[in-house]
Amino acid sequence: MRAFFPIGRGLLGGGLGYLIGAGMIAALRGQGLTAEPALAVGYGLGLIGWLLGVGMWEVWVREWLGWPVHQEEDRSWVRYFRFTTDHKVIGVQYLVTFLGLMLVAGLLAMLMRLELMRPGLQLFSRNQYNTVMSLHGIMMIAVAVATIVGGLGNYLVPLMIGARDMAFPRLNALSYWLVPPAALALLSTPWLGGFDSGWTAYPPLSEANASGQVLFNLAFITVGLSSILGGLNFLTTIAFLRAPGMTWSRLPIFVWSIFATSILSLIATQFVAVALLMVLLDRILGTGFFDPARGGDPLLYQHVFWFYSHPAVYIMIIPAFGVILEILPHFARKPLFAYRWAVGGFFGIVGLSFLVWAHHMFTSGMPSWLHAPFMATTELISVPTGLIFLSALGTLWQGRLWLRTPMLVALAFLANFLIGGVTGIFLADVPTDLHLQDTYFVVGHFHYTILGGMIFALVAGLYYWFPKISGRMYNERLGRIHALWFFLAFQATFLPMFGLGLYGMNRRVADYPSYLAGGNMLVSMSAFVLGASFVFLIAHLAYAWARGPQAADNPWRARTLEWQTTSPPPVENFPILPRVIGDPYGYGVPGSPYAWIAVAGGEGE
Amino acid sequence: MGGMPSPFRIGMWVFGGLLGLTAMEIAAANALPRPLPALAVLGVAKAGLILWFYMHLHQLWEEEE
Amino acid sequence: MSALREGHAIAVPLRVPRFGLWLFLLSESMIFATLLSARFILQGTYRPAELNQALGLAITLILLTSSFTANRAEIAIAHGKTSTFLRNLLATIILGILFLIGVVAVEWPEAMHFAPPSSGYGTVFFTMTGMHAAHVFSGVVILSLIYRLGRRGAFGPGRMWGVEGAVKYWHFVDIVWVFFYPALYLVR
């Protein structure tokens, strides 16, 4: 029971904080404890109380007062429930939390498909449907933003660059522990009337709907803060904590992808935070940012929102490409093709992603002279993206493919992303977008890039690094069955959506004309099969972690540093820091060592 | 050690510069019909002084002292 | 590096936390850049004639002076002059509190009459000054913690990252006001 002591203390602190903050405001204004101003102030103090209780007080804040800090170096499973600063623990915390959130959000998707199985309303009222849709959206956005970066990134970046930990371990723990209160806030929105404005929360709807919207905005801002602090930490870590000899041109491609992503999350996330804050101020203090009657402009929200949220799709997809490009050379047994061009592609995307935001607004009524420039910049992004894609294809070309599960999922990623990318062109083109906007064509497109792209990459990465993280091996046969199942169910679910969209099915609506019934039945049935594949994946990995056979230190015979230590790695990662002397992907290149590592006598490959 | 060490003196000159630029801002705001460009330039100058002399931006690309 | 995990920042080269702080400030500046843009997008260069120019100038000078004293405090501790350090740090804190009083207790009640938050100019005025004042407040809290530690002799030449970081943050808050003051009080 002692294991849950910090979390219990955090909950207590959070509850107290909420009661104090909300109680104060409620008393001042003579309203209830869940009136919107009380909600906002209570959430703020509650968040602080939660953080202090869960461990910030004893691990960190005491130092600011000149008092000694206490940190337990518990090596048992208990450390996963504490304000632990080991990046490997934090990585696993992120992975487990966000995989859990993914299952919950997936369950919401199943409910939506149940409603959409037949025309008419069966399960939900229209408002309930929209709350379910909005919750599914925002939770999956959080999963897409944080699971690879926070989970795999935290676990692997210090290992891959030969460091002992991140640059700011306590900040790292803080980034993680900001997540649970946000998740709790989102999941409690249904009790405050839900929020029916989608994950984009456009005003005027988001300023006129139920109070659940306030919690949504606060939760989004909290996750954003976590993402900003994470980005700051990664940039500093990669800039300064690389092992001797780990020059920038010897950096594994996954580390590059996290570096590029971190620039985006550091700089862009503030914009969405401000946009959401403005909505809160409009609701709570009666300011008029987005209300034309009070001197505001609702389109301003969309501009600020997408100034973050377009780069955010690259926060999701660049690390995904990093995972895939990381996996391909190890399983094609040949060097990564056009390494420098792929890195250049990452940074090309980072730069361009700030110049394309208004392609989400072609039908919003913004000035029409803005259409052509944003169409052009958006299509320009296919150039750096194409570089990365060609790097993947070039790595496969004439390789001796070793088709284990991670590789199978990685190949599926390439197929999916091709479809996702090509369908994106029709949405970037103004003439076609005017017709496709707000239809299921859009839903199909972004699920091909986010689920077909980012989540497939996550699954590939989970299989690939599972032996390193858990020290156990998953079952190869079950893995291959799952890879095929996952891929086919995904296609059957989302490919028909393009057709449904072309025939006029609107997104974010609980109902549709009856002539679309056939396609929707197919989509729903496939979606249930797809949902089951996720349950299968989690069950398989959980079983393998508990009962699987012991994994070798380097089951893939890979060259990168994380495989040159034990599985799982010791607290300090490497007994003696490795010295890097060559190319991480020099497979099949004669006389091409990568690193000298002083473990148990001798060097690594 | 004749008087103050020089970093103190630099700090004083920079402060004087900031006050002078603020005076110019006020003058620009009152004299010019559209003061925005002038105010932007003066603001950047003030921020530059603070960044360079008070926040030691140059430390970022200098070796550890 | 295990020293780092135990919370002693001494073993880490200074450029690591320094770089992290600069990144943080870069990220923060995006908040203020958005608010500044919103001010011009929504209100153009409109400014109500009733704004208290004397007060605006006074709080601006207060904040600039506080950066000056903060700078002196930092130099003093780098030279081991603890009492000069403490004196200047205390002056900085007091000037910061004066600034807060000027904004929140004097300027806001006045502005409520001619530009309430529900008006167009009030929307940007209260949001920008409020966001900035929140940062000034956090700066005052941080500097006060540093002052408390400084009195216990926690800082000296070569072990002053806490002072350097807090002072850099304070200057950053000052830079924000360098842009907000003309945008709110001087443009036409």
Ligand SMILES: [Cu+2]
């Ligand atoms: Cu976009």
